[in-house]
Amino acid sequence: MTLSLKETAEQVVRRAVSKGATAADVFIREEEKFSVTVRKGDVETLKESVSRGLRLRLFVGKRTATSQTSDLSPALLNTLVDETVEMAHLTSEDASGGLPESTASSSDVSALELLDPSWADFTPDQRIDWARRAEAATLKADPRITNSEGSFDFERTRTVLGNTLGFFGEYEGTSASVVAMPYAQTPEGMQRDYWASVSRFRSDLESPEAVGQRAAQRALRRLGARKVRTCEVPVVFDPLTARTLVGHVFQACSGDAVYRRGSFLIDQLEKKVAASELTIVDDARKTRGLGSSPFDDEGVPTRRTPVIENGILKNYLHSSYTARKLRAQPTGNGSRTGSGSVGVGPTNFYLNPGVASSEEIIASVKSGLYVVELIGQGVNPVTGDYSRGVVGVWIENGKLAYPVQEVTIAGNLHQMLNDIELIGNDVTFIGTISAPTVKIRNMVISGE
Amino acid sequence: MTESKPSVFFDLYGVTTHDLESYLGAALERGGDYADIYFEHKINFSISLEEQIVKSATKAVNVGVGIRVLSGEKTGYAYSEDLDSRSILKAARTAAFIASSSSAGGRVGIDAPEVHEHNLYSVPLLSTDLGIQDKIALLREADQAARGFDARIHQVQTSYIDETKHVLIVTSNGKYTWDLQPLVRLNVSCIAEENGKRQSGYQGAGGRRSLDIFRDELNPTALAREAARLAILQLSAIEAPAGPMEVVLGNGWPGILLHEAIGHGLEADFNRKKTSAFSGLIGQSVGSELCTVVDDGTIPFRRGSLNIDDEGNPTKQTVLIEKGVLRGYLQDHLSAKLMNAELTGNGRRQGYDHIPIPRMTNTFMMAGESAPEDIIRSVKRGLYAVQFGGGQVDITSGKFVFSASEAYLIEDGKVTAPIKGATLIGDGPTVLREVNMVGNDLKLDQGVGICGKEGQMIPVSVGLPTIKIREITVGGTEK
Numbered sequence: 001m002t003l004s005l006k007e008t009a010e011q012v013v014r015r016a017v018s019k020g021a022t023a024a025d026v027f028i029r030e031e032e033k034f035s036v037t038v039r040k041g042d043v044e045t046l047k048e049s050v051s052r053g054l055r056l057r058l059f060v061g062k063r064t065a066t067s068q069t070s071d072l073s074p075a076l077l078n079t080l081v082d083e084t085v086e087m088a089h090l091t092s093e094d095a096s097g098g099l100p101e102s103t104a105s106s107s108d109v110s111a112l113e114l115l116d117p118s119w120a121d122f123t124p125d126q127r128i129d130w131a132r133r134a135e136a137a138t139l140k141a142d143p144r145i146t147n148s149e150g151s152f153d154f155e156r157t158r159t160v161l162g163n164t165l166g167f168f169g170e171y172e173g174t175s176a177s178v179v180a181m182p183y184a185q186t187p188e189g190m191q192r193d194y195w196a197s198v199s200r201f202r203s204d205l206e207s208p209e210a211v212g213q214r215a216a217q218r219a220l221r222r223l224g225a226r227k228v229r230t231c232e233v234p235v236v237f238d239p240l241t242a243r244t245l246v247g248h249v250f251q252a253c254s255g256d257a258v259y260r261r262g263s264f265l266i267d268q269l270e271k272k273v274a275a276s277e278l279t280i281v282d283d284a285r286k287t288r289g290l291g292s293s294p295f296d297d298e299g300v301p302t303r304r305t306p307v308i309e310n311g312i313l314k315n316y317l318h319s320s321y322t323a324r325k326l327r328a329q330p331t332g333n334g335s336r337t338g339s340g341s342v343g344v345g346p347t348n349f350y351l352n353p354g355v356a357s358s359e360e361i362i363a364s365v366k367s368g369l370y371v372v373e374l375i376g377q378g379v380n381p382v383t384g385d386y387s388r389g390v391v392g393v394w395i396e397n398g399k400l401a402y403p404v405q406e407v408t409i410a411g412n413l414h415q416m417l418n419d420i421e422l423i424g425n426d427v428t429f430i431g432t433i434s435a436p437t438v439k440i441r442n443m444v445i446s447g448e
Numbered sequence: 449m450t451e452s453k454p455s456v457f458f459d460l461y462g463v464t465t466h467d468l469e470s471y472l473g474a475a476l477e478r479g480g481d482y483a484d485i486y487f488e489h490k491i492n493f494s495i496s497l498e499e500q501i502v503k504s505a506t507k508a509v510n511v512g513v514g515i516r517v518l519s520g521e522k523t524g525y526a527y528s529e530d531l532d533s534r535s536i537l538k539a540a541r542t543a544a545f546i547a548s549s550s551s552a553g554g555r556v557g558i559d560a561p562e563v564h565e566h567n568l569y570s571v572p573l574l575s576t577d578l579g580i581q582d583k584i585a586l587l588r589e590a591d592q593a594a595r596g597f598d599a600r601i602h603q604v605q606t607s608y609i610d611e612t613k614h615v616l617i618v619t620s621n622g623k624y625t626w627d628l629q630p631l632v633r634l635n636v637s638c639i640a641e642e643n644g645k646r647q648s649g650y651q652g653a654g655g656r657r658s659l660d661i662f663r664d665e666l667n668p669t670a671l672a673r674e675a676a677r678l679a680i681l682q683l684s685a686i687e688a689p690a691g692p693m694e695v696v697l698g699n700g701w702p703g704i705l706l707h708e709a710i711g712h713g714l715e716a717d718f719n720r721k722k723t724s725a726f727s728g729l730i731g732q733s734v735g736s737e738l739c740t741v742v743d744d745g746t747i748p749f750r751r752g753s754l755n756i757d758d759e760g761n762p763t764k765q766t767v768l769i770e771k772g773v774l775r776g777y778l779q780d781h782l783s784a785k786l787m788n789a790e791l792t793g794n795g796r797r798q799g800y801d802h803i804p805i806p807r808m809t810n811t812f813m814m815a816g817e818s819a820p821e822d823i824i825r826s827v828k829r830g831l832y833a834v835q836f837g838g839g840q841v842d843i844t845s846g847k848f849v850f851s852a853s854e855a856y857l858i859e860d861g862k863v864t865a866p867i868k869g870a871t872l873i874g875d876g877p878t879v880l881r882e883v884n885m886v887g888n889d890l891k892l893d894q895g896v897g898i899c900g901k902e903g904q905m906i907p908v909s910v911g912l913p914t915i916k917i918r919e920i921t922v923g924g925t926e927k
Contacts, residue, residue: 070509070510094501231927260603376871378837383646406875408921
């Protein structure tokens with residue numbers, strides 16, 4: 001007999017208590033996935049699966065241990081629960097440990113619109129067709145596009161969470177993406193780029209043709225890219241690269257980084273940390289948001305948390321553990337790591353749009369760099385020191401002039417946040433962290 | 449066989465040879481050219497120590513089977529986390545769908561298991577079978593050593609991770625093999641604070657061994673002192689220069705240069721599809737004669753080593769660049785077949801839920817003849833980069849970066865001030881032309897490399913002797 005996920009969760013919690021755990025929570029996620037890639041009109045890979053993962057966290061007094069498994073058979077689970085209890089006896093007492101004091105009272109999720117039922121009648125052939133159309137649109141956009149890939153991915157997930165304090169909640173969600181990745185070529189060299197549309201709802205996805213054409217334009221504008229001389233100029237980040245800056249802010253505001261003093265934004269609450277136009281929120285209640293959920297991965301109700309408001313740092317983001325460590329309230333950002341423990345994760349973490357269009361922002365630059373891709377990991381989260389490889393387009397007299405590559409941009413995130421001069425109106429949501437176009441007054445470009 | 453029958457699949461999950469034959473038959477029932485089945489059983493154990501207490505201990509058990517069917521250039525893939533016949537047959541039939549002709553189906557016969565060419569990481573006592581107390585002791589030792597190093601060390605975080613992975617691979621062209629792959633790793637991170645300034649330092653080590661790997665030079669005290677030294681050093685680091693410079697790379701982990709600049713671009717899938725900056729360059733000179741670069745999955749106990757790759761083929765040493773001339777690609781089954789090339793044992797995957805693709809193992813440059821001191825002495829003004837964080841490459845344009853985390857200025861042949869972290873950026877197909885000195889001190893890294901490609905993370909190693917690059921762009925802020 002196969003148990004339902006809810007019964008499995010309840011049984012694991014009961015077993016943990018019977019073996020001596022004083023508290024426990026169980027998180028189960030079931031994922032149904034479909035993925036297809038198409039190359040030059042033919043299906044290249046087709047992948048389908050249903051998978052499950054169970055993550056257990058338990059406490060013996062103030063000691064804790066966690067476990068994770070893909071095998072939900074009762075025999076394995078019983079052994080694993082017993083071993084987890086034994087491990088917990090061997091860890092140290094941690095005064096801040098424990099389940100959250102209060103959990104969500106209802107898991108009504110309909111207002112969040114996480115699941116689009118219309119995917120149910122979207123057949124595998126239609127899914128393959130969308131990948132094919134995206135690829136075809138990018139391949140035929142220009143004779144210089146010599147190679148390309150298109151893909152369509154669909155995922156339906158079910159999340160179940162239960163704990164020894166009587167909390168039980170579950171929710172389901174869908175998401176899909178259409179991606180086109182063209183390769184543009186001239187005798188001088190080859191360039192690739194991509195465009196993606198990601199959404200929970202079928203009706204919110206960009207058409208495969210639109211994705212393919214936009215991807216082609218992005219790859220074509222990189223042809224003939226060259227180095228520029230080392231200089232100090234204004235830098236404009238497009239929405240996809242500006243996301244990464246916002247991602248560094250998330251990392252720095254995560255309660256985990258703050259209590260470990262591993263963030264360039266520690267000890268800054270209620271202080272000015274960015275230009276006064278800058279407002280960043282973490283909003284788990286965003287309708288159809290890719291990071292939305294009714295409760296976080298330890299059952300704390302989710303909410304909208306202002307992180308930076310008009311340049312002032314208002315809140316760090318917390319799990320119940322980091323909230324206790326830093327004497328703050330949990331913000332519903334508890335996130336299960338692969339191992340079963342709870343860290344801090346973003347929900348829909350984004351930089352609020354401004355009023356300028358990206359064209360207006362580019363037009364405001366006399367001589368500078370428009371950044372379209374960043375490579376490498378040259379960001380020090382402790383100091384904010386920043387140095388990354390860049391692909392971009394040089395801006396001359398307010399116009400995009402020629403593509404640039406093999407250069408770096410460098411600065412410090414403290415200074416960069418304060419130097420934000422303009423914020424675009426074009427927030428692009430393709431993940432849990434999002435941003436519009438952003439202009440920074442000055443950065444050092446290292447090139448020839 | 450180097451290891452007795454992997455009882456985990458046969459005894460614990462009741463898999464039989466007869467079953468394997470019927471799964472392969474189901475996978476090919478729509479006429480695919482080839483099918484393979486990858487069983488994986490993986491146990492991970494980890495502990496973290498922070499604020500001088502053992503914060504958590506974790507055990508993970510992951511089991512699954514991935515089934516792949518090839519039909520021309522097409523791949524069908526499905527997996528199951530239930531190892532019962534019904535679930536596996538269902539996955540096999542899902543993967544089979546990629547092919548569209550009909551076939552008799554039935555069973556595909558398999559022979560006796562193959563004998564491995566290698567026995568690279570036979571471990572008498574697996575780390576996952578050892579008690580938690582021995583592992584906690586390693587962390588306590590590291591924590592104390594880091595704190596004792598300097599009063600300015602404020603935060604110390606140490607963690608221990610181990611893995612025991614059983615794999616069983618059976619293919620429709622008669623391959624039937626298995627392996628047991630151990631892996632351990634120890635990490636130390638510190639934060640140093642002084643006058644409101646904070647800096648971090650990291651050191652780690654590991655390999656395909658058991659806890660004994662942490663006894664000799666990779667002992668927890670040595671690792672912790674090194675992490676603490678790096679954090680303290682960074683407190684006095686000055687701004688990094690911006691612009692092209694002469695750069696000396698230290699030996700060991702700076703081999704990440706080769707991984708990014710050369711290795712990825714030579715993975716066969718990109719070259720088969722002609723999307724790599726190296727496409728069509730085999731036989732051509734891409735570097736100075738001083739440079740010979742290999743990928744070698746056969747080094748005992750190394751993090752990137754494997755007895756067999758994840759398609760069941762023995763790993764090898766593959767020459768990528770010989771005295772500056774581009775020689776070979778890293779192959780997996782599909783690309784080797786479509787390119788009509790020899791297998792190199794580089795088909796790897798993150799796990800049963802992923803399709804194998806060409807990947808690196810241990811990638812390094814052969815030693816040259818120069819003494820490292822002479823290399824540094826030859827530089828008038830340049831950068832000496834010893835430790836790196838990560839790197840990345842754009843396969844298509846060939847541009848790559850790697851970010852220095854410990855670097856110094858070289859002035860008049862002497863190593864002087866430490867500088868802040870900076871990214872170095874260059875062009876893969878041409879950077880080795882700039883190499884004009886190669887040291888006699890080849891060293892592999894300490895066993896912490898993780899490589900990501902198409903969302904799949906796998907363990908790898910890199911290595912390098914001290915080398916000098918005539919000019920590469922350094923991405924600092926000091927113009």
